[in-house]
Amino acid sequence: MSVENIINDIRAVRSPEEMREIIDAVNLQMTFLARQNIRQFTIGDKAKFTTGAGKTVVGTVTKVNRKTVQVRESNNNSLFGTLYKVPASILERV
Numbered sequence: 619m620s621v622e623n624i625i626n627d628i629r630a631v632r633s634p635e636e637m638r639e640i641i642d643a644v645n646l647q648m649t650f651l652a653r654q655n656i657r658q659f660t661i662g663d664k665a666k667f668t669t670g671a672g673k674t675v676v677g678t679v680t681k682v683n684r685k686t687v688q689v690r691e692s693n694n695n696s697l698f699g700t701l702y703k704v705p706a707s708i709l710e711r712v
Contacts, residue, residue: 652685655706659687664712667704675702676712 631637659665659679666676667689677699681688687706691699 652705652707655709656682656684656687658711659706659709664692665689665709666712667702667708667710675700677702 628637628640631640659682661679661682663679664676665679665687666674668674675689675691677689677691679687680690680701683703685705686703687709689702689704689709691702693699
């Protein structure tokens, strides 16, 4: 089933109760995917992500929380780089 078909099926829903069921299912799947992403990372892993401003940040995972991962930027200019707290969904392993 394609995404376009799913969207068309959602647009055909006429009951608020059915729409709530769909929303609950989507939220449950999003939680599952987020937890699956979190499990990919452990302390010491190298990771990268792109900020909202378009800057690519490469760093080391320093902490893995339930919903976010802390990444310390690898910065050659100083001993301690900037610490970012980001959702695992935007992280990539390096």
